[in-house]
Amino acid sequence: MKEFQDPGTIQKIVLNARNVAIVGLSASELRASNFVGYYLQRHGYRVIPVNPNEEHVLGEPVYPSLRDVPERIDVVDVFRDPAAVPDIARESVEVGAGALWLQFGVISPEGAQIARDGGLAVVMDRCLKVEHARLLGRMHWMGFDTGVIAGSRQPS
Amino acid sequence: MNPTVAAFEERLANLEGGVGAVAFASGLAAQAGLFFALLDPGDRIAVAKALYGGSTAQLNHLARKLQITLDWVEMDDPDGWRRAVTAETKALFAETIANPGGNVLDIELAAAVAHEVGAPLVVDNTFATPYLCRPLEWGADLIVHSATKFLVGNGTTIAGAVVDSGTFDWSNGRFPSIAEPSTAYHGLKFHETFGVYGLLMKLRSETLRDFGAVLAPFNAFLLLLGMESLAVRMERHVSNALAVAEWLRGRPGVAAVRHPALPDSPYRPLVERYLPAGAGSVFSFDLESGREGGRRFIEALSLWSHLANVGDTKSLVIHPASTTHRQLSDEELVASGVAPGTVRLSVGLEDVDDLVWDLERGLQAARGSAVTA
Numbered sequence: 428m429k430e431f432q433d434p435g436t437i438q439k440i441v442l443n444a445r446n447v448a449i450v451g452l453s454a455s456e457l458r459a460s461n462f463v464g465y466y467l468q469r470h471g472y473r474v475i476p477v478n479p480n481e482e483h484v485l486g487e488p489v490y491p492s493l494r495d496v497p498e499r500i501d502v503v504d505v506f507r508d509p510a511a512v513p514d515i516a517r518e519s520v521e522v523g524a525g526a527l528w529l530q531f532g533v534i535s536p537e538g539a540q541i542a543r544d545g546g547l548a549v550v551m552d553r554c555l556k557v558e559h560a561r562l563l564g565r566m567h568w569m570g571f572d573t574g575v576i577a578g579s580r581q582p583s
Numbered sequence: 584m585n586p587t588v589a590a591f592e593e594r595l596a597n598l599e600g601g602v603g604a605v606a607f608a609s610g611l612a613a614q615a616g617l618f619f620a621l622l623d624p625g626d627r628i629a630v631a632k633a634l635y636g637g638s639t640a641q642l643n644h645l646a647r648k649l650q651i652t653l654d655w656v657e658m659d660d661p662d663g664w665r666r667a668v669t670a671e672t673k674a675l676f677a678e679t680i681a682n683p684g685g686n687v688l689d690i691e692l693a694a695a696v697a698h699e700v701g702a703p704l705v706v707d708n709t710f711a712t713p714y715l716c717r718p719l720e721w722g723a724d725l726i727v728h729s730a731t732k733f734l735v736g737n738g739t740t741i742a743g744a745v746v747d748s749g750t751f752d753w754s755n756g757r758f759p760s761i762a763e764p765s766t767a768y769h770g771l772k773f774h775e776t777f778g779v780y781g782l783l784m785k786l787r788s789e790t791l792r793d794f795g796a797v798l799a800p801f802n803a804f805l806l807l808l809g810m811e812s813l814a815v816r817m818e819r820h821v822s823n824a825l826a827v828a829e830w831l832r833g834r835p836g837v838a839a840v841r842h843p844a845l846p847d848s849p850y851r852p853l854v855e856r857y858l859p860a861g862a863g864s865v866f867s868f869d870l871e872s873g874r875e876g877g878r879r880f881i882e883a884l885s886l887w888s889h890l891a892n893v894g895d896t897k898s899l900v901i902h903p904a905s906t907t908h909r910q911l912s913d914e915e916l917v918a919s920g921v922a923p924g925t926v927r928l929s930v931g932l933e934d935v936d937d938l939v940w941d942l943e944r945g946l947q948a949a950r951g952s953a954v955t956a
Contacts, residue, residue: 457769459776531778532754554778568584570592570787571603571780 431529431539431551434574437558440526440548444501445473447555448493448524450515451506452476454484459530460506461485463556470559475500493518500524504555505533512538520545528555584787591803594810595734595744598713599726602749602779605786606742606803610709610729611641612796613743617705617727618642620782620790622673623760624650629667631658631677633686633920636907638707642676658686659849664696673757675704679711679718679857682893683867683903683927684920685843687853694722703751709733709894710863714817721857724751725782732894735809736816740802745786749779761785767793816896816932821861823898823938824930830939831868836876836950838924842866864931865893870924874913876949877902877924883948886933886941893929898938901927 447467452460452474464474464485475496476489483489490496493503493515503519505512505528512535519527519542527542529535529551539549550558560566566573588606596604607613622628630642632655646653654667658677668675675697677688690706697704703724708716712733718726728734730742753761753774761782764770767789774781791797821844828842843850844862854862870876880902881889887900891907901907904916904923913923930938 457771531781532775552778557778557780567593568586568589569603569780570584570589570596570605570783572593572596572601574597576597 428534428552431549432553433550436548437550437553438562440502440528440550441555441559441562444525445471446475446498446500447472447502447504448475448477448490448496448500449504449506450477450493452478452481452484452489453506454481458506459554463504463506463530463554466556467559473498493522493524496522502526502528502555504528504530506530507533509533509535509538513541516541516545516547519547526550528553530554585800585803587800587807588798588803591730591742591798591806591810592744594807595713595728595730596746598717598810598813599708599746600713600717600719600748601726601746603783604744604746605783605791606730606744606798607791607794608743608796608798609741610707610727610731610743611637612794613729613745614638614707614727615641615645616786616790616794616796617725617745618645618651618674619649619794620760620786621703621758622649622651625671626673627652627654627669627671628674628676629654629656629664629672630675631656631681631686631688633658633681633684634676634678635682635707635709658688658693661689661692664693668696668700668702670700672700672702674702676707677705678707678709679716680843680863680865682710682865683841683925685841685848685850685862685866687843687850687857687862688718689853690716690718690721690723690857694724697724698722701755701757710865711858712813712817714813715821715860715863716857719746719748719750724748730806731892733817733820734813734894735806736812736894736896737809738892738895738897740805740809742798742802742806745783747779747783751782753781765789817861819932820864820930823932823935824864824866824928825861826935827928827930827938827942828866828868831942834946836871836946838869838871838922840866840868865927865929867925867927869922870926870946870949872924872949874904874923877926878905879951880926880945880949881905883945884941885944886937887928887945893927895929896932898931898933899929903927 479491516538526548592604706718726746773785
């Protein structure tokens with residue numbers, strides 16, 4: 428698992444990505460996918476919802492699959508049953524996405540390997556919002572160990 | 584959330600090697616909060632018998648109020664944990680170093696039993712601090728602290744905390760209060776939503792909200808000051824304590840010294856494994872002169888402070904049979920693990936020669952009382 432939680436890989440994805448396709452983005456405000464998407468929009472990312480059961484989420488048109496997305500995808504962020512991940516990984520490779528990001532509990536070693544073999548950066552069992560907040564210094568507010576140790580307050 | 588409290592939480596989590604921490608207004612509040620969050624009626628927890636008296640009393644009350652069952656464990660018995668756990672066991676709980684027996688927990692053994700039944704091992708690491716032992720590195724899942732002791736260092740602050748390793752699988756089917764939708768937080772599934780931070784988020788947004796036992800920012804500030812010198816203080820605490828223990832051993836009028844790092848201590852192998860930098864600075868010894876000798880011993884001391892606290896820069900001493908346990912008969916005392924002549928020391932940072940000079944006067948007074956009794 429640690430090989431798919433490399434801090435350097437996480438940092439590159441969070442700092443360089445612009446277009447994030449969220450697979451399984453829910454229209455319900457109570458679901459983690461919805462508030463992660465909302466948070467990413469607020470922090471300047473372009474969120475591209477992928478979900479065959481929705482039409483508009485967070486003010487964006489929803490695509491039924493990754494293949495239907497007409498733009499470049501930097502990160503495929505997955506909020507789905509782990510069993511669905513291998514197919515999503517294959518599609519991610521096919522559309523030329525830059526990275527496959529599997530959220531908390533979306534654990535699929537098979538899917539991770541497919542994406543890695545296809546040349547994608549892969550992160551597993553981590554939250555894109557949490558990692559963004561960690562790199563921004565906001566995790567300091569929650570009593571979490573950010574791993575960021577500095578003698579002066581970091582800009583946030 | 585307050586940034587000063589958060590800084591304390593993050594630093595403690597970092598020292599323990601956890602993913603995060605939640606501070607509480609006291610160690611007992613942290614412990615009550617953790618078990619309140621983890622447990623449902625009908626659950627059981629396996630608890631070491633050698634436990635801080637306040638914890639024993641609290642758990643007995645929680646057991647009645649929450650309809651949970653406590654299975655008490657002889658932590659020195661290698662099969663003790665395994666015999667105590669059942670299919671309903673939701674946590675194992677013990678202290679790294681207990682008192683007055685100086686019992687040292689075999690952390691890897693307890694963690695292995697815990698994980699066999701899908702339960703977390705919770706360790707009270709107050710007496711060791713992460714400077715002497717980091718139980719999460721030996722397989723423990725959660726740490727509770729009374730930060731009132733060595734972490735703040737000088738008795739200025741009451742505080743506590745829970746530290747989470749982030750490695751326990753709360754979705755193993757046994758912890759619906761963390762994995763299933765929370766009725767106390769608009770149906771949020773804490774583990775699914777926050778992953779490794781799930782329990783900490785529940786503790787902060789739900790349990791701390793319900794209990795209200797938040798840590799005051801000024802107390803967090805005092806803790807941050809104290810923790811800056813934790814390493815140098817702990818070095819002096821453990822070297823002073825061992826020097827005092829060695830001096831006491833074989834002294835006239837002293838029946839037994841229970842410091843786990845002494846060569847003849849039964850806990851010596853566990854100390855070498857888990858506490859290589861020292862076995863803390865709280866230990867007990869027995870006077871031959873019993874209850875009355877203990878009282879005279881305490882009254883003759885002038886440098887040691889007569890206090891029930893531990894982990895202060897100043898050396899503290901208490902004689903349970905004439906103070907905290909005075910309502911018990913000699914027989915009841917022995918049953919509770921304390922002899923009539925048992926004295927507990929929390930060795931501070933003073934010059935060890937001064938500490939020993941004062942103890943010598945106490946021992947003389949104790950022997951005198953035995954002669955005249």
